[in-house]
Amino acid sequence: MDLIKTSYYIRGLIIKMLASAGSGHTGGSLGLADVFTSLYFNTINHNPDNPGDPLRDRVILSAGHVAPVLYATLSAAGYFDVSELFTLRKFGSRLQGHPARDKRLPGIETSSGSLGQGLSIAVGMALAARLNNQNFRIYSIHGDGELQEGQIWEAAMSAAHYKLSAITAIVDCNGLQIDGPVDRVMNLSPLRDKWASFGWNVLECDGHNHNEIQACFKLASQNTEAPSVVLAHTKMGKGVYTIENDNRWHGKAPNPEEATEFLCQLNESLKIELSKNQEKS
Amino acid sequence: MIYRNKGSRSTRAGFGEGLLESGILSGEVVALGADITASTGVNLFATQYPGRFFSLGIAEQNGAGVAAGLALGGKIPVFTTYAVFSAMRTLDQIRVSVCYNNLHVVIGGAHAGISVGPDGATHQALEDIAVMRSLPGMSVFSPCDATQARILTRMAILDCSGPVYIRFGREAVPDFTGEELETVPGKAQILRPGNHLTLISTGHMVWEALGAAAILARSGINARVINIHTIKPIDRMAIIEAAQETGFLATIEEHQVEGGLGSAVAEIVVSEVPVRMEMIGIPGCFGESGQPAELLGKFGLTSTQLAVRIERAFRDRENQP
Numbered sequence: 001m002d003l004i005k006t007s008y009y010i011r012g013l014i015i016k017m018l019a020s021a022g023s024g025h026t027g028g029s030l031g032l033a034d035v036f037t038s039l040y041f042n043t044i045n046h047n048p049d050n051p052g053d054p055l056r057d058r059v060i061l062s063a064g065h066v067a068p069v070l071y072a073t074l075s076a077a078g079y080f081d082v083s084e085l086f087t088l089r090k091f092g093s094r095l096q097g098h099p100a101r102d103k104r105l106p107g108i109e110t111s112s113g114s115l116g117q118g119l120s121i122a123v124g125m126a127l128a129a130r131l132n133n134q135n136f137r138i139y140s141i142h143g144d145g146e147l148q149e150g151q152i153w154e155a156a157m158s159a160a161h162y163k164l165s166a167i168t169a170i171v172d173c174n175g176l177q178i179d180g181p182v183d184r185v186m187n188l189s190p191l192r193d194k195w196a197s198f199g200w201n202v203l204e205c206d207g208h209n210h211n212e213i214q215a216c217f218k219l220a221s222q223n224t225e226a227p228s229v230v231l232a233h234t235k236m237g238k239g240v241y242t243i244e245n246d247n248r249w250h251g252k253a254p255n256p257e258e259a260t261e262f263l264c265q266l267n268e269s270l271k272i273e274l275s276k277n278q279e280k281s
Numbered sequence: 282m283i284y285r286n287k288g289s290r291s292t293r294a295g296f297g298e299g300l301l302e303s304g305i306l307s308g309e310v311v312a313l314g315a316d317i318t319a320s321t322g323v324n325l326f327a328t329q330y331p332g333r334f335f336s337l338g339i340a341e342q343n344g345a346g347v348a349a350g351l352a353l354g355g356k357i358p359v360f361t362t363y364a365v366f367s368a369m370r371t372l373d374q375i376r377v378s379v380c381y382n383n384l385h386v387v388i389g390g391a392h393a394g395i396s397v398g399p400d401g402a403t404h405q406a407l408e409d410i411a412v413m414r415s416l417p418g419m420s421v422f423s424p425c426d427a428t429q430a431r432i433l434t435r436m437a438i439l440d441c442s443g444p445v446y447i448r449f450g451r452e453a454v455p456d457f458t459g460e461e462l463e464t465v466p467g468k469a470q471i472l473r474p475g476n477h478l479t480l481i482s483t484g485h486m487v488w489e490a491l492g493a494a495a496i497l498a499r500s501g502i503n504a505r506v507i508n509i510h511t512i513k514p515i516d517r518m519a520i521i522e523a524a525q526e527t528g529f530l531a532t533i534e535e536h537q538v539e540g541g542l543g544s545a546v547a548e549i550v551v552s553e554v555p556v557r558m559e560m561i562g563i564p565g566c567f568g569e570s571g572q573p574a575e576l577l578g579k580f581g582l583t584s585t586q587l588a589v590r591i592e593r594a595f596r597d598r599e600n601q602p
Contacts, residue, residue, distance in 0.1 A: 100381070101381070102381065110378070110382055111381040112377070114377045117373075117374060119346075120342070120344075120345070120346025120349070120350065120378070121346050121350035121353065123347045124346065124348060124349060124350015124351040124353065124354060125350040125354045126350075127335060127354070128311075128350065128353070129354055131311070131332075132355065151343055151346065154340035154342060154343035155343045155346065155347075157340065157343075158337055158338070158340070162335070
């Protein structure tokens with residue numbers, strides 16, 4: 001229940017910060033809000049008061065363009081004040097259009113924005129952790145379109161080769177990219193089989209169902225033989241029902257009027273989700 | 282001081298020794314291989330420290346990213362393959378994962394220059410200096426012989442911070458600097474004093490530059506010879522002084538003229554002490570197969586050819602009003 005509220009709180013922050021910025025990626029950020037909420041509020045070992053703790057779990061946002069969901073989640077978790085979100089994409093801000101490690105925003109593990117690079121960094125981190133006898137987990141988050149990058153599959157090969165079970169890759173499977181449906185721009189299917197044939201432990205979930213998401217993370221952490229990938233099936237724009245599954249909202253920010261409308265829709269969606277959840281329990 | 286060849290060895294052999302020495306001195310040093318560990322010299326380290334060597338196969342983009350991850354995990358990674366791959370196939374990975382994160386990753390570029398020979402143009406890195414030196418925060422080293430390669434490799438790994446690219450060649454070349462010549466990153470070495478003109482060179486071409494200076498001396502031209510083993514950050518003062526004191530500079534490199542050592546020198550000269558320069562290197566074309574000596578000859582990079590071209594340019598300048 002609380003996680004649902006938290007994920008909608010994060011969605012609200014995403015809309016507000018993007019409207020303030022005037023540009024940025026709305027659809028994917030909204031779609032990943034539940035995954036990020038489950039990750040930061042129910043899964044990873046982290047301490048916002050000590051972001052440099054050497055034993056913290058690492059979260060690498062490989063799909064750097066959905067930075068708003070990372071920034072909103074980090075501020076909601078207490079890494080920095082929520083008010084800083086309104087500096088997004090503005091001159092002098094620590095909240096760059098894509099994550100930038102050199103701006104020293106607490107909670108940012110690595111710069112990203114050029115797609116396909118995060119999984120390799122996860123592999124390097126996992127090898128270093130093994131040499132250092134450290135047992136933290138590493139989560140790298142990818143878009144489905146991002147998997148068209150060849151480097152992803154080089155990294156996938158190497159993670160399985162070295163049996164890096166500390167890695168959980170998360171793929172935001174919303175089926176859309178800028179030019180249209182992923183299967184039309186460059187087909188990835190059969191995606192499950194691809195990962196499995198590369199030697200990965202493949203898990204799948206409804207990326208808007210916290211119980212399913214967390215069950216996957218748990219199964220991944222119990223596997224000691226292979227890296228795991230969670231194919232999280234999401235809706236781009238989730239929660240703002242007039243833009244859900246509309247790839248025109250991949251790289252667009254709402255104007256002030258749209259933002260007001262979107263926040264109303266988020267409220268309605270939250271109410272529906274909460275009542276659905278109550279019926280189940 | 283007259284430099285003598287103490288026995289020809291390759292700079293890649295020096296790199297391999299420097300990597301091994303670094304591994305002995307620090308347990309944090311790790312090496313990454315991309316299938317060609319014997320020909321890059323990495324096998325010395327890999328054999329001695331198999332637990333700190335990671336074979337990543339023919340997948341250079343991943344290799345550069347894994348190096349970044351290892352650096353984020355507190356290690357000092359050394360990622361080495363042929364320079365055409367380590368500096369250029371991986372450019373975006375080095376730019377974003379390594380440089381934008383400002384990580385201490387050492388990138389080894391083997392088989393640099395035209396002297397790679399028979400493998401032909403695909404394997405002759407002639408653009409790596411231009412590409413690497415344009416990246417923010419990147420240091421660029423280009424040792425002139427095996428001894429200097431060993432010393433600079435160790436310094437790149439253990440004494441430097443941030444990303445470092447170190448370039449070395451395939452062929453055995455005269456090993457002439459020796460331990461007694463002090464090598465300090467960022468500090469140019471004046472290998473031969475002179476006041477008529479200055480030859481500024483890097484890598485394997487430094488030996489040829491010394492040879493050219495000896496030939497020029499017979500024509501009464503007293504040439505200073507400077508070894509730029511650190512192309513970035515470059516020793517500005519050594520270049521400014523050479524321009525002020527000799528008034529004519531020739532840059533010599535196994536690299537495209539566009540963007541290489543000559544360009545790096547010219548960037549300083551035009552803003553500080555504008556003097557005439559003769560920029561010698563590969564003139565904007567691809568290499569081809571052939572024996573190293575044949576290829577150096579084709580591009581006018583042997584000491585005799587250098588002396589003729591530089592003397593002509595120098596006299597032309599003297600005859601100008």
